[in-house]
Amino acid sequence: xxxxxxxxxxxxxxxxxxxxxxxxxxxxxxxxxxxxxxxxxxxxxxxxxxxxxxxxxxxxxxxxxxxxxxxxxxxxxxxxxxxxxxxxxxxxxxxxxxxxxxxxxxxxxxxxxxxxxxxxx
Numbered sequence: 001x002x003x004x005x006x007x008x009x010x011x012x013x014x015x016x017x018x019x020x021x022x023x024x025x026x027x028x029x030x031x032x033x034x035x036x037x038x039x040x041x042x043x044x045x046x047x048x049x050x051x052x053x054x055x056x057x058x059x060x061x062x063x064x065x066x067x068x069x070x071x072x073x074x075x076x077x078x079x080x081x082x083x084x085x086x087x088x089x090x091x092x093x094x095x096x097x098x099x100x101x102x103x104x105x106x107x108x109x110x111x112x113x114x115x116x117x118x119x120x121x
Contacts, residue, residue, distance in 0.1 A: 002026040002110050004096050009115030012086055016119070020081040022096035022112055030074035033101035036081045038117075040092035047104040048094070049081060063089075086119045093117075 008020040020036070035050035049060045049070035058070050067086075072079040079096060097111035 002108070004098070004110060004112035006094070006096055006112040006115050009094065009117050011118040011120065014087060014119055014121050016086050017082070017084045018086065018117060019083065020094055020096075020115065020117075022079040022081075024077045024079070024098075027110075029077045029098075032098040032107065034072065034079050034096060035099045035104065036070060036079075036094060036096050037104075037111075038090075038092035038094045039114075043089070043092065046092075050099060050104070051079065052101060083117075086117075088119050088121050091117060091119050 003025045004022055006020055006022045008018060012018055031053050033050060033052050036048040038048050039045045047061060048064055049068055051058045051070045051072055055072045067084050069082040093114040094117050095112045095114040098107040099105060100107050
């Protein structure tokens with residue numbers, strides 16, 4: 001069974017940092033492009049960052065460039081999102097998903113359950 005399980009959410013003050021992890025199981029994670037998404041009432045649904053299988057090619061939404069870093073460890077079947085200098089507008093439910101490379105389209109509807117990130121001013 002394909003599963004993506006994330007961890008690391010929580011609450012932080014403006015300017016703080018958090019790291020999310022997304023652990024994959026049940027399939028060949030290392031061959032997939034992966035992405036982080038977020039959803040909030042104010043900003044709707046947004047692709048945040050994505051990464052190719054090798055881990056060296058990444059793409060970021062303008063709203064998080066420089067502040068967020070996506071990475072992956074294929075040996076551990078785990079992807080990460082390091083979030084620095086967090087702002088109140090980063091408040092959202094974050095989730096990870098396998099995607100079609102070069103796009104934000106989810107692959108096989110495979111996504112994690114979502115975790116709440118709350119940034120207070």
